[in-house]
Amino acid sequence: MDNFTFYAPTYFVFGKDTENETGKYVKRFGGTKVLIHYGGGSVVRSGLLDRVKKSLDEENIGYVELGGVKPNPRSGLVYKGIELCRKEKVDFILAVGGGSTIDSAKAIAAGVPYDGDFWDYYQGGIVNEAVPLGTVVTISAAGSEGSPDSVITKEEGMYKRATTGEALRPKFTIMNPALTQTLPAFQTACGITDIIAHLYERYLTNTKEVECTDRMIEALLLTMIHEGPRVIENPNHYDARANIMWAGMMAHNNSCGVGRTQDWTSHNIEHELSALYDCAHGAGLAVVMPAVFTYNLSHDVMRLAQVAVRVWGCQMDFYNPERTAREGIEALRSFLTSIGMPKNFEELGAKEEDIEKLAYTCCYGDVETGETGGYVRLNQKDVENIYRLMV
Numbered sequence: 001m002d003n004f005t006f007y008a009p010t011y012f013v014f015g016k017d018t019e020n021e022t023g024k025y026v027k028r029f030g031g032t033k034v035l036i037h038y039g040g041g042s043v044v045r046s047g048l049l050d051r052v053k054k055s056l057d058e059e060n061i062g063y064v065e066l067g068g069v070k071p072n073p074r075s076g077l078v079y080k081g082i083e084l085c086r087k088e089k090v091d092f093i094l095a096v097g098g099g100s101t102i103d104s105a106k107a108i109a110a111g112v113p114y115d116g117d118f119w120d121y122y123q124g125g126i127v128n129e130a131v132p133l134g135t136v137v138t139i140s141a142a143g144s145e146g147s148p149d150s151v152i153t154k155e156e157g158m159y160k161r162a163t164t165g166e167a168l169r170p171k172f173t174i175m176n177p178a179l180t181q182t183l184p185a186f187q188t189a190c191g192i193t194d195i196i197a198h199l200y201e202r203y204l205t206n207t208k209e210v211e212c213t214d215r216m217i218e219a220l221l222l223t224m225i226h227e228g229p230r231v232i233e234n235p236n237h238y239d240a241r242a243n244i245m246w247a248g249m250m251a252h253n254n255s256c257g258v259g260r261t262q263d264w265t266s267h268n269i270e271h272e273l274s275a276l277y278d279c280a281h282g283a284g285l286a287v288v289m290p291a292v293f294t295y296n297l298s299h300d301v302m303r304l305a306q307v308a309v310r311v312w313g314c315q316m317d318f319y320n321p322e323r324t325a326r327e328g329i330e331a332l333r334s335f336l337t338s339i340g341m342p343k344n345f346e347e348l349g350a351k352e353e354d355i356e357k358l359a360y361t362c363c364y365g366d367v368e369t370g371e372t373g374g375y376v377r378l379n380q381k382d383v384e385n386i387y388r389l390m391v
Ligand code: NZQ
Pocket: 038, 039, 040, 041, 042, 043, 069, 070, 071, 072, 073, 097, 098, 099, 100, 101, 103, 138, 139, 140, 141, 142, 143, 144, 147, 149, 150, 151, 179, 180, 181, 182, 183, 184, 187, 190, 191, 194, 252, 267, 281, 282
């Protein structure tokens, strides 16, 4: 296991009706004037926004609102939010919604105290200073409610890029699994897929002797395999939603990613798809993951064979471990299609003729490294080959 530091001080408030305590937690973490940030309207329709505002009123906390965050959030609204926060002297940002809303809120939080363009952070910068923020999460997926990360798409060039920094970890996160019951089945399934991807991105490591975190990841994957179909079958299954919600947070706050190298190839390759076609991140990952794992199979056959046996229940073929590893990838693929995820470019709405462009942007884009991937270093040709496996 590698050396590491781990500090994840988010205060989690989990369970039914907990959104009614939002005001109390804003106050506890020093907020006196809040920006409430939200998405395309689901929180208005469900009445959640009104409940959150009422809880702020009860604590005499003032607020301004900025809605309209789109899935795969854009830089334009971030600039607007930064301006609004400065004008209104906002000292706390409250994201009410999914990963897109939380990421947009994080970008605003980073941009307010920064003299330059907030986008600088998304080109390799680390955020050390930000307006404190809290979240009321409405979908189990991105894990942004417990992570120090934010992903934004710059409209100019449609670059989808990430930044990180401990200052971006939410001070508190309200997690009421019942809030996710209004999600369409497709979005629920996208969330399940994203959580599974966050686990695989950490499982695929070059670090030896990481049994503790391997086993944690396997436990969370098994949880998703158990609870995913239950929640697709019965969207109102509170306990299944509760288990998925906590697993989703654990999958991405890095408690099971410490002390090991991580991959993130599937995410980097997917981000080009959701930037270009505006598809859901989870749906993109469902198509990308089997292709990436198949392409990288020979790098460490035993690692993929191990997850096949321990998680997917495959029989270990000691004479031909590659067969076991491939069976595991097939089991993942059929699980994802069984919950309603796409399996190829066509179903995703992606186009074969864009492959060269996608591979170029993934490897060069605006940061010009020429490569991607933490598990196997891949160049533009490799990435092109991977996209071709998805056609
Ligand atoms: O905008 P509204 O109207 O709220 O609708 C949203 C949106 O259309 C809807 N929704 C959310 N909660 C709902 C609901 N509809 C009904 N009932 C509810 N309770 O669901 C749609 C998707 O929302 P979004 O916030 O986009 O979902 P998600 O949480 O999957 O976030 C995706 C974004 O997160 C990024 C992705 O790249 C993508 O841009 N990621 C962020 C990460 C991070 N910050 O750590 C890591 C991830 O790997 C990921 O890359």
